Amino acid sequence: MDWNKFKSNGYYRSLTRNIFLTIFIVSIMPMVLVSGIILYQFQTSYHEKVNAHLEELVLKHKQNIDIFLKEKLSDIRFLGEAFNFTQLKDESVLQEILRNLQQEYGPVFVDLGVINSYGLQVAYAGPFKLGMALYATADWFQSAMQTDYFISDVFLGLRGLPHFIITVRKNWMGEQWILRATIDFVAFNNLVENIRIGETGFAFILNREGKFQTTQLLDIMPAKEPYMEFLKKGQGSIDKIHIVEKTGGSGNKNIYVAAFLKEGDWLLVYQQRSRDAFSDFEKALIVTLAIILSGGLGIITTAFILSRKMVDRVVSADQEKEMMNEQIIESGKLASVGELAAGIAHEINNPVAIMVEEAGWIGDLLEEEEFQQGKNLDEFQRALNQIRAQGRRCKEITQKLLSFARKTDSRVQEVNANELIDEIVALSAQRAKYSNVTIETDLQNDLPALHMSQTELQQVLLNLINNALDAMEKQGGTINISSKTVDSSVMIEVTDDGPGIPEANLSRIFDPFFTTKPVGKGTGLGLSICYGIINKLGGQLEVRSTLNKGSVFCVRIPLPEKKDNNLEEPSADSR
Amino acid sequence: MNGFKILLVDDEIEFLETLMKRIKKRAVDVTGVSSGEKALEEIEKNPYDVVVLDVKMPGMDGIETLREIKRRYPLIEVIMLTGHASVEVAVQGMELGAFDYLMKPMDIDELLYKLEDAYKKKTLHEQKILAREKDVGI
Numbered sequence: 001m002d003w004n005k006f007k008s009n010g011y012y013r014s015l016t017r018n019i020f021l022t023i024f025i026v027s028i029m030p031m032v033l034v035s036g037i038i039l040y041q042f043q044t045s046y047h048e049k050v051n052a053h054l055e056e057l058v059l060k061h062k063q064n065i066d067i068f069l070k071e072k073l074s075d076i077r078f079l080g081e082a083f084n085f086t087q088l089k090d091e092s093v094l095q096e097i098l099r100n101l102q103q104e105y106g107p108v109f110v111d112l113g114v115i116n117s118y119g120l121q122v123a124y125a126g127p128f129k130l131g132m133a134l135y136a137t138a139d140w141f142q143s144a145m146q147t148d149y150f151i152s153d154v155f156l157g158l159r160g161l162p163h164f165i166i167t168v169r170k171n172w173m174g175e176q177w178i179l180r181a182t183i184d185f186v187a188f189n190n191l192v193e194n195i196r197i198g199e200t201g202f203a204f205i206l207n208r209e210g211k212f213q214t215t216q217l218l219d220i221m222p223a224k225e226p227y228m229e230f231l232k233k234g235q236g237s238i239d240k241i242h243i244v245e246k247t248g249g250s251g252n253k254n255i256y257v258a259a260f261l262k263e264g265d266w267l268l269v270y271q272q273r274s275r276d277a278f279s280d281f282e283k284a285l286i287v288t289l290a291i292i293l294s295g296g297l298g299i300i301t302t303a304f305i306l307s308r309k310m311v312d313r314v315v316s317a318d319q320e321k322e323m324m325n326e327q328i329i330e331s332g333k334l335a336s337v338g339e340l341a342a343g344i345a346h347e348i349n350n351p352v353a354i355m356v357e358e359a360g361w362i363g364d365l366l367e368e369e370e371f372q373q374g375k376n377l378d379e380f381q382r383a384l385n386q387i388r389a390q391g392r393r394c395k396e397i398t399q400k401l402l403s404f405a406r407k408t409d410s411r412v413q414e415v416n417a418n419e420l421i422d423e424i425v426a427l428s429a430q431r432a433k434y435s436n437v438t439i440e441t442d443l444q445n446d447l448p449a450l451h452m453s454q455t456e457l458q459q460v461l462l463n464l465i466n467n468a469l470d471a472m473e474k475q476g477g478t479i480n481i482s483s484k485t486v487d488s489s490v491m492i493e494v495t496d497d498g499p500g501i502p503e504a505n506l507s508r509i510f511d512p513f514f515t516t517k518p519v520g521k522g523t524g525l526g527l528s529i530c531y532g533i534i535n536k537l538g539g540q541l542e543v544r545s546t547l548n549k550g551s552v553f554c555v556r557i558p559l560p561e562k563k564d565n566n567l568e569e570p571s572a573d574s575r
Numbered sequence: 576m577n578g579f580k581i582l583l584v585d586d587e588i589e590f591l592e593t594l595m596k597r598i599k600k601r602a603v604d605v606t607g608v609s610s611g612e613k614a615l616e617e618i619e620k621n622p623y624d625v626v627v628l629d630v631k632m633p634g635m636d637g638i639e640t641l642r643e644i645k646r647r648y649p650l651i652e653v654i655m656l657t658g659h660a661s662v663e664v665a666v667q668g669m670e671l672g673a674f675d676y677l678m679k680p681m682d683i684d685e686l687l688y689k690l691e692d693a694y695k696k697k698t699l700h701e702q703k704i705l706a707r708e709k710d711v712g713i
Contacts, residue, residue, distance in 0.1 A: 346658040353680035357593040360683050364600050391680050
């Protein structure tokens with residue numbers, strides 16, 4: 001198992017994904033919701049505002065146009081009341097009146113005409129030569145003859161120019177006659193054309209048939225359908241202002257505001273592209289979207305980095321835990337080995353004690369006189385001494401085992417490193433002998449006591465010595481263990497003259513799970529555990545190695561600080 | 576020797592017998608039993624000066640037996656024998672009033688020295704008590 005394997009592990013991948021999604025959703029949802037709600041509210045109120053504004057505008061112009069038409073009509077009606085047919089038949093009088101009108105109202109009135117019941121214009125005043133023109137077949141004449149006064153749609157007429165007329169029907173001597181005034185199309189058109197807002201907002205007037213009553217703007221050819229719908233729908237509600245948003249023929253969404261004029265005869269339509277009308281909103285929308293987008297990107301980046309970092313932490317924490325577990329297992333193993341050793345030591349000690357006692361008994365018996373003359377007495381003595389010596393050796397071995405077992409204790413206490421080294425060397429001596437390895441020690445006599453767990457130091461030293469033994473299993477050699485005080489720490493060096501460690505492995509040697517031993521032989525945790533133990537104590541574990549020359553593992557463990565003060569007293573005593 | 580009586584308690588009969596033979600050969604009055612219970616019975620019947628007690632025995636173990644002996648016969652000195660160098664057990668034994676402890680296999684001479692020392696301590700102790708009793712008597 002190594003780092004990359006850890007990372008590619010499905011568990012960590014899904015963990016990364018979950019953390020990422022959680023951060024992302026939790027961060028982005030409120031943002032999207034809040035901006036969405038605010039945007040929606042803003043859109044609604046902004047639309048209302050724009051619509052109200054447009055309604056107001058159209059209403060005002062409708063009123064203006066209505067007033068304009070009413071004024072002109074009443075002017076003509078007044079003329080009809082003030083003068084009779086005979087007076088008006090006189091073209092000079094008519095011209096005088098026209099001049100007065102134009103003086104009073106500007107060039108709104110283009111010309112005046114008097115038409116008899118047969119449709120013949122009997123008198124005319126104006127810039128065109130329309131005297132004695134016959135209007136009997138004209139649509140407006142037929143309509144004008146039906147009512148007292150009449151305002152026509154815009155038409156080309158005899159003069160070939162768009163215009164519309166106002167007529168007043170009068171009775172003179174039983175004959176119907178009509179006073180007609182032409183309204184200047186340009187002046188009227190200005191009323192409507194002045195309504196221009198933004199880039200695409202413009203207004204125009206339609207009659208019931210959908211014909212334009214004002215000039216159309218060249219750049220925009222309005223589609224007819226929406227107006228026809230207005231015309232159809234709007235019959236019942238002449239005074240109302242209608243607002244509709246529709247997608248026009250060119251694919252652009254337009255806003256249409258319409259109001260009826262002239263008692264429903266004409267329709268004033270204001271048209272603007274929605275985008276233009278709501279351009280401010282559009283800007284706000286773009287800014288908001290940009291903020292959401294950049295915020296989203298920020299959140300994604302943060303979530304990505306954060307989740308990676310967190311999982312990295314989790315991975316290293318897991319690894320640490322794994323190592324800790326291994327460490328616990330290792331020290332557990334050591335402890336159970338200790339217990340086992342204690343049991344075995346006891347079991348062996350009893351038979352050995354019996355053997356030694358029996359040998360002692362034989363020795364006692366040999367003291368008696370009858371044996372003193374035996375020719376093999378010396379041999380007997382030698383054999384007995386040998387038995388005693390070997391018994392003592394057994395006792396020493398079991399004692400070592402027992403004292404080792406006793407020290408499988410993870411409590412922090414005063415530890416004499418030299419004692420531990422001696423014990424471990426004694427324990428490893430047998431194995432070293434088989435590998436043809438000599439273990440030498442070079443220990444500083446007055447080494448100060450360390451403040452740590454015995455088991456842990458035992459574990460570190462055992463690991464280092466075992467590693468050295470493993471390295472020299474084939475060729476044999478020498479292991480030197482030295483201890484000395486350097487500055488305020490104890491330095492223990494385990495030096496071997498084995499094959500050494502290749503440069504490439506040297507940097508990874510303390511990595512967890514790094515091993516050069518065959519599968520199943522080493523966990524690759526030994527040195528990393530040692531490193532962990534020493535590191536925890538604030539010490540250092542270093543390695544120097546030369547290929548084919550050997551390796552040196554150097555352990556530095558700081559001495560407890562308080563110890564310095566305490567040490568003075570005993571040293572004073574010893575003087 | 577000086578005519579003091581020793582009781583040897585060990586569950587290993589072979590060890591017990593050989594050790595008894597060796598001690599007897601050194602002219603010390605010694606009796607052996609193989610368990611803590613038997614030891615208490617034996618002390619009931621005959622007076623002993625020093626008891627040599629193995630720590631690890633089936634049934635009543637050394638520590639329990641020691642406690643019982645010291646409760647009933649506080650003057651009897653006890654030397655503990657341990658199969659393993661368990662300091663805790665030794666310390667416990669000493670706390671309970673054992674005279675000393677030895678680790679098996681031990682040197683016979685060492686054992687005899689300890690026995691003598693224990694006996695001396697016991698006699699000294701007894702004399703003190705006698706002296707006090709006299710004082711009280713007067």
